[in-house]
Amino acid sequence: MLQNNKTASVLIDKDSFILYRSKFKMSTDTISEQEVQMLRAETRGAAANIHFNNAGASLLPNAVLKTVVDYLNEEAVSGGYEIEDLYRQQLGDAYSTIARLINADPAEVAIAENASTGWCIAFHGIDFKKGDEVIVTELEYVTNMIGFLNARKLYGIEIKVVYNDEDGSFCLKRLEEAITDKTKLITATHVASTSGIVLPVAEIGQIAATHKILYLLDACQSAGQMPLDVKAIGCDMLSVTGRKYLRAPRGTGFVYIKREVQDRLKALFIDGHSIQRISETDYQLRDDAKRFELYEKNRALTLGLAKAADYALNIGLERIWQRIQQLAALLRDRLQGMEGITVHDNGNQLCGIVIFSVAGLESERVKRRLAENHINVSVGLAKSTLLLMNKAGLKTVVRASVHYYNTEEEIDKFCTVLESIK
Ligand SMILES: Cc1ncc(COP(=O)(O)O)c(C=O)c1O
Numbered sequence: 560m561l562q563n564n565k566t567a568s569v570l571i572d573k574d575s576f577i578l579y580r581s582k583f584k585m586s587t588d589t590i591s592e593q594e595v596q597m598l599r600a601e602t603r604g605a606a607a608n609i610h611f612n613n614a615g616a617s618l619l620p621n622a623v624l625k626t627v628v629d630y631l632n633e634e635a636v637s638g639g640y641e642i643e644d645l646y647r648q649q650l651g652d653a654y655s656t657i658a659r660l661i662n663a664d665p666a667e668v669a670i671a672e673n674a675s676t677g678w679c680i681a682f683h684g685i686d687f688k689k690g691d692e693v694i695v696t697e698l699e700y701v702t703n704m705i706g707f708l709n710a711r712k713l714y715g716i717e718i719k720v721v722y723n724d725e726d727g728s729f730c731l732k733r734l735e736e737a738i739t740d741k742t743k744l745i746t747a748t749h750v751a752s753t754s755g756i757v758l759p760v761a762e763i764g765q766i767a768a769t770h771k772i773l774y775l776l777d778a779c780q781s782a783g784q785m786p787l788d789v790k791a792i793g794c795d796m797l798s799v800t801g802r803k804y805l806r807a808p809r810g811t812g813f814v815y816i817k818r819e820v821q822d823r824l825k826a827l828f829i830d831g832h833s834i835q836r837i838s839e840t841d842y843q844l845r846d847d848a849k850r851f852e853l854y855e856k857n858r859a860l861t862l863g864l865a866k867a868a869d870y871a872l873n874i875g876l877e878r879i880w881q882r883i884q885q886l887a888a889l890l891r892d893r894l895q896g897m898e899g900i901t902v903h904d905n906g907n908q909l910c911g912i913v914i915f916s917v918a919g920l921e922s923e924r925v926k927r928r929l930a931e932n933h934i935n936v937s938v939g940l941a942k943s944t945l946l947l948m949n950k951a952g953l954k955t956v957v958r959a960s961v962h963y964y965n966t967e968e969e970i971d972k973f974c975t976v977l978e979s980i981k
Pocket residue numbers: 672673674675676700702748750751752777779780799800801812
């Protein structure tokens with residue numbers, strides 16, 4: 560308890576930086592070094608390690624941590640239902656904040672505990688028939704792959720993969736060519752788990768719209784890293800996790816389901832929260848995306864997710880995206896200049912995820928050696944993005960993923976340590 564009080568006072572001090580920050584935001588379009596220091600001061604973990612595992616899970620801003628901890632503390636004292644009553648307005652507002660992050664309507668947002676749940680709600684909700692074709696990208700995550708294979712077994716759908724060009728870029732022409740009158744769905748991954756490439760999701764959306772095909776986008780790695788606008792993208796469904804670039808706590812996520820599409824999806828798991836009416840012979844679903852949710856969820860985490868979305872919006876997604884690209888370009892550049900390192904990212908648009916291998920050293924060993932020096936990275940396994948990794952002939956890769964709160968000094972230190980262990 561003592562520790563909590565101590566933490567709270569530190570957090571309140573740091574929160575005041577938000578006021579300063581709005582001044583910086585007005586005075587510059589880019590995130591200045593001074594602002595980075597303030598953002599780092601608002602991130603308890605930033606001083607402890609060099610955290611280049613933002614594609615795994617980012618460090619929480621103090622304000623997000625405080626939101627969750629405060630709510631849980633109140634819940635413990637007042638009772639779960641009683642505190643929910645007190646926070647009803649804030650819990651309702653969480654949907655508006657999340658909707659604002661992706662330029663959607665709050666009635667188009669369902670909160671889920673991760674991106675996989677959100678993606679499955681959308682994908683498995685589709686009424687597939689034998690012979691339906693699903694066009695997928697080579698970036699798909701393992702959850703999505705399992706979904707495709709499962710739907711092929713269950714319904715007899717056909718899976719068509721649109722592979723990227725030889726230079727790594729997505730090929731819109733190949734997508735156009737793959738479409739037939741049997742195409743039921745285009746599913747794409749904005750940013751893969753084990754590649755730095757960013758897909759041209761709005762252009763894909765235009766093609767989907769022209770052919771009137773459902774479009775499901777996995778935005779798990781892009782949310783919080785770059786601006787997301789479901790209207791500009793033109794997707795019908797979009798899944799997001801909280802813990803990655805959005806900087807929300809683990810166990811959070813959401814799915815966007817466009818209003819016009821909601822009635823076309825089967826709601827697979829339903830409870831009393833999902834319906835508006837029930838009689839002894841029938842029930843009627845809600846008329847918004849909450850029909851895809853269940854009643855019981857962690858209210859503290861819902862508020863934490865919304866706080867993280869608000870935090871990102873407050874900094875500005877364009878500014879975040881700009882800084883991430885700068886840092887990642889610097890990191891790639893430095894790695895490319897090091898003997899024995901192979902950087903695997905290619906394509907015409909790259910993001911904060913930097914993928915590489917070290918000659919003669921297993922990825923897991925690289926990760927361990929870096930961890931001994933207080934540097935966090937992760938290892939990407941072939942199964943996570945099977946199509947992409949198989950095509951590249953890779954079994955594992957090292958993934959260093961930078962966020963706006965990382966610094967050039969950290970990149971320097973990272974390269975020095977890597978040089979010493981390779
Ligand atoms: C591109 C992509 N999609 C989906 C997921 C699944 O997210 P979650 O673990 O929140 O279900 C991941 C997780 O790494 C991912 O990188």
